[in-house]
Amino acid sequence: MALEHAILVSLLEKPGSGYELARRFERSIGYFWTATHQQIYRVLKRMETDGWVAAREVPQQGRPDKKEYSVADLGQAALSSWLHEPIEPESVRHDLAVKIRGAAFDDPAALVREVERHRQVHTDRLAHYLAGEERDFPGEYPAGAGVEPDAERELQHVVLRGGIAYERMMIAWLDDVLTTLRRFGPGR
């Protein structure tokens, strides 16, 4: 119950078309909330009907025209009231944890490759986050250094630091998993 809100945040950061939003949901905001273009177009249409966002036709040369959406007053209000709600206890879905527990009833060693593959994905993501941090927040430290604070920037940065901490934790844990799995020889 919050794709709408993720879209509002993304459009406040920068107005854009459904297509552009779909691309953002493949990177940036998409690391914290996934959505496909089909979903986005559907929700965007409803949000327009409800007056949360306003569309502006932007003619383009050499490309199809696009509808650039931006947040309307009603959308801003909807976001604000969502931010003030105390809800959501985070529902989790860790396929890999289920697989690891399931491996006890199959062949634990057969999971090694799969876990290694996941480890690689997390290593790549970490590298990607760190590169983004160097690019967008160079020379900044968590505690700031007397510079006047820019909420949008700093909050984006703290979320990014969360992503970095998550990837580091995952890599360390997956190493633990690999050590554990390797204690069980193949073909058991």
Added chain:
Amino acid sequence: MALEHAILVSLLEKPGSGYELARRFERSIGYFWTATHQQIYRVLKRMETDGWVAAREVPQQGRPDKKEYSVADLGQAALSSWLHEPIEPESVRHDLAVKIRGAAFDDPAALVREVERHRQVHTDRLAHYLAGEERDFPGEYPAGAGVEPDAERELQHVVLRGGIAYERMMIAWLDDVLTTLRRFGPGR
């Protein structure tokens, strides 16, 4: 596409009724995969029709009879083939991260309470995990000590260690978030 598999793993660890499964999904396996009783009964019925699980009527005194489910050969095979699939890139849904980025367009300081509440939830979960670890895996170390390995036990333990690492990471990150939010005075 894996509630079935989570149920199979849980039933392999210990056969049980739909009700009992629903309770397990509130703790233990539920920390990695959430499901309500309605969902479980529906899926369990389908799994029975498909021959993945077998039900046994267990008469009880002082309580309604229950159907105890256990994994059938077809279910075991289905689990095995799922374990050998290389899939799933983990779809994420971090409401809080979206909220934090959204707070830049509202009142960052108003989020402090919400984040503190989340921090408390994670602190409680960590304490709960650590208590479970002391109870179920006393005196064990990640690298074992020459004892013969029991796959089911050790894999449960490594998953639990993942939960512990996750909660610790979250607590540290939420502290970082709080420090950042507090840099923006109230009523901005």
Added chain:
DNA sequence: AGGGCCATGTAATAGGTTACATGATTGC
């Protein structure tokens, strides 16, 4: 000529949530 990107959608299906429903027993 073919593949990839830009741009927007519809349709069918699967999965998940919320609300409603029933009924017995145990403990306060």
Added chain:
DNA sequence: GCAATCATGTAACCTATTACATGGCCCT
């Protein structure tokens, strides 16, 4: 007497995924 726990389900609705569909431009 009332609430909680055990036990099982149905129905309606909302969300999300997968497949299908179109069409022009740009680059190799």
